[in-house]
Amino acid sequence: MSDDRHGLSGLLRWYPPAWRARYGDELVALMEDSLDGGRPTARFRWSVAAAGLRQRARALDALGRRGLPADRVRDGALAVLCAWAAFVLAGGSFAKQAEHFGSSLPPSQAGLPTAAVTTVMVAAVVAAALVVLGAVAALPAFVRFLRAGGWAELRRPVLAATALSVVVAGAMVGLSGWAHSLSVAQRNGADGVYGAAFLTWAAGAAVALGLWTAVAVRAARRVHLGRRVLGLEAVLAAGVALAMTVMTAATALWWGALAVDAPWFLRGTDPGTSPSPIDPRLTLTMVVMVAATAIAVRGVARAGRSWSRLRAA
Amino acid sequence: MVRRSDPSTPRRPNDPPLLILTSLAGGPKHGHALAADIAAFAGVTLGPGALYGAITRLEERGLIEPLPSDDRRRPYRITAAGSAYLAESVTELRRIADVGSSRQGQTPGALA
Numbered sequence: 386m387s388d389d390r391h392g393l394s395g396l397l398r399w400y401p402p403a404w405r406a407r408y409g410d411e412l413v414a415l416m417e418d419s420l421d422g423g424r425p426t427a428r429f430r431w432s433v434a435a436a437g438l439r440q441r442a443r444a445l446d447a448l449g450r451r452g453l454p455a456d457r458v459r460d461g462a463l464a465v466l467c468a469w470a471a472f473v474l475a476g477g478s479f480a481k482q483a484e485h486f487g488s489s490l491p492p493s494q495a496g497l498p499t500a501a502v503t504t505v506m507v508a509a510v511v512a513a514a515l516v517v518l519g520a521v522a523a524l525p526a527f528v529r530f531l532r533a534g535g536w537a538e539l540r541r542p543v544l545a546a547t548a549l550s551v552v553v554a555g556a557m558v559g560l561s562g563w564a565h566s567l568s569v570a571q572r573n574g575a576d577g578v579y580g581a582a583f584l585t586w587a588a589g590a591a592v593a594l595g596l597w598t599a600v601a602v603r604a605a606r607r608v609h610l611g612r613r614v615l616g617l618e619a620v621l622a623a624g625v626a627l628a629m630t631v632m633t634a635a636t637a638l639w640w641g642a643l644a645v646d647a648p649w650f651l652r653g654t655d656p657g658t659s660p661s662p663i664d665p666r667l668t669l670t671m672v673v674m675v676a677a678t679a680i681a682v683r684g685v686a687r688a689g690r691s692w693s694r695l696r697a698a
Numbered sequence: 699m700v701r702r703s704d705p706s707t708p709r710r711p712n713d714p715p716l717l718i719l720t721s722l723a724g725g726p727k728h729g730h731a732l733a734a735d736i737a738a739f740a741g742v743t744l745g746p747g748a749l750y751g752a753i754t755r756l757e758e759r760g761l762i763e764p765l766p767s768d769d770r771r772r773p774y775r776i777t778a779a780g781s782a783y784l785a786e787s788v789t790e791l792r793r794i795a796d797v798g799s800s801r802q803g804q805t806p807g808a809l810a
Binding site (some may be wrong): 408410411412413414415416418419429432433434435436437439440581 | 730746750
């Protein structure tokens with residue numbers, strides 16, 4: 386029997402529960418044999434974690450294909466919710482990068498990128514409203530779930546998400562106060578300590594958002610939603626996916642316009658210079674937006690197909 | 699029956715499922731023995747995550763099966779469907795290799 390000195394069993398948390406139950410012991414035994422008493426490297430841990438996440442993705446995909454039509458509608462809508470959470474992170478990054486872009490352009494060239502940013506903002510508000518509507522529509526079923534003793538299943542993840550959210554909110558107040566004592570340049574990278582603190586806060590906020598999303602998914606999988614509510618959730622999910630598509634296109638348009646007229650703004654160089662408009666942070670933002678939109682569209686397609694079958698049943 | 703159009707069944711010599719089937723064609727093995735055998739005959743190092751990801755897919759498709767074991771190191775063996783799939787894959791890879799050989803003026807089958 387292994388004493389699990391290096392916490393190899395902990396790596397199993399990346400895998401879905403059913404997979405862990407079937408293959409978990411075998412995988413830990415293989416990891417022990419592979420390491421031969423040595424300490425696992427970060428690369429080793431990452432490769433196992435990535436394989437676990439792939440198994441989770443496969444499990445989710447299989448769930449979506451195999452379940453009852455009502456379950457597939459719900460899972461399709463939940464895929465959109467998860468994609469929206471990732472999109473919010475990318476949207477926050479875009480909002481930060483697009484700050485003050487108007488000052489880098491003459492008024493004659495600012496029309497298109499300004500319209501693109503306005504489109505992103507309006508679509509974001511619409512999508513957020515649709516997500517809230519979806520939560521409100523599921524609220525009566527959620528209350529019934531809690532009254533039936535469901536709180537015990539959600540207590541731990543809710544407490545974890547709440548605790549982290551409180552820490553993140555407190556840190557935001559502190560960071561805001563700190564930021565007021567700094568110049569614009571210091572706030573945008575010149576002050577390394579502030580930059581590191583901001584990144585840490587952003588990571589915490591991202592994890593908090595992920596935890597709340599996980600709570601929502603866990604709760605939605607346990608409540609019973611009637612046919613009408615499911616139909617409404619599918620329609621709202623389609624609206625969110627459409628808004629995400631619009632925002633992704635508008636962001637690409639903004640990027641293209643800035644790349645042509647003010648590439649120096651994208652790279653933070655002096656006005657009038659011609660650096661490459663391919664900014665790593667903006668590229669990552671765009672990749673997340675496109676991936677999240679693709680997941681959302683796929684979720685909507687799945688929910689739509691299953692909704693048709695549910696109505697026909 | 700193995701479907702040729704199945705996208706999850708690529709016919710690459712370094713494809714983990716194909717390497718696992720090739721290894722198990724020589725006899726049942728558990729995870730670590732599989733990894734060691736594959737490293738020896740193919741020079742490919744499969745990490746634990748990749749190895750068990752492939753084992754999962756192969757078992758789901760009925761190409762391999764676990765053997766009873768009291769140990770955590772559970773051995774696997776190739777099934778009849780797995781043998782058929784492996785034979786089909788090897789034939790296809792050999793055909794490609796032969797085409798490559800003949801176009802380079804070598805005798806087909808003389809690569810080894």
